Amino acid sequence: MDKTHFNPASIFLHWLTFCVLVAIYLSIEVAINFERGSATRDIFSQLHFYLGFTLLVITLFRLLVRALSHKPAIRPEPTPLQNKISGLVHICIYALMLLVPIAGLALLNSTGKPLSIMGMELPTLIDTNRALTATIRERHAQLGGGLLALITVHSAAALFHHYVIKDNTIIRMLPHAKNTSAQPKAEPTTNKS
Secondary structure (H helix, E strand, O other): OOOOOOOHHHHHHHHHHHHHHHHHHHHHHHHOOOOOOOHHHHHHHHHHHHHHHHHHHHHHHHHHHHHHOOOOOOOOOOOHHHHHHHHHHHHHHHHHHHHHHHHHHHHHHHHOOOOEEOOEEOOOOOOOOHHHHHHHHHHHHHHHHHHHHHHHHHHHHHHHHHHHHOOOOOHHHOOOOOOOOOOOOOOOOOOOO
16 A cells, blocks of 8 residues: 555546536636626536535545545654644634535525435425525635635645645645655667767
């Protein structure tokens, strides 16, 4: 077992999560540029909802994979304070990747819109309550902004570790080729003319 990298499932889910998060933010940024009630805005709002639900499912799966997987060590080893900060940021990111989609589901529930994915009815978190809609929308946006801020911090910290501290933080999460160091190197050929 390779102890220098996360397992392929963890790596795949990490980068899939990144792609889904980018798509979530882009879909809502596009949607708000169209008039409320327009078909285009509705399409992008619906896409935003489906992507949010996808994020929720991926996050639950990631938590399971994380609990069952080996976590490769960072070399050189970070300080205890860096480890605590990193752990706290990761907990907050995972919590928000669960809470933001749940708040989005509650938001749609509050408007009374029926929710289904591929014909499957989703659970109703709250009854229709138009009085709560604005409050839930605001909380959903605040949580989403908090998630974006933490992902920015997470990304900046990873780059800092790679380029300044020069440890293996990023390398552990990159797809990698099989170790070929055991294969003999070919001797360079020289042209003797």
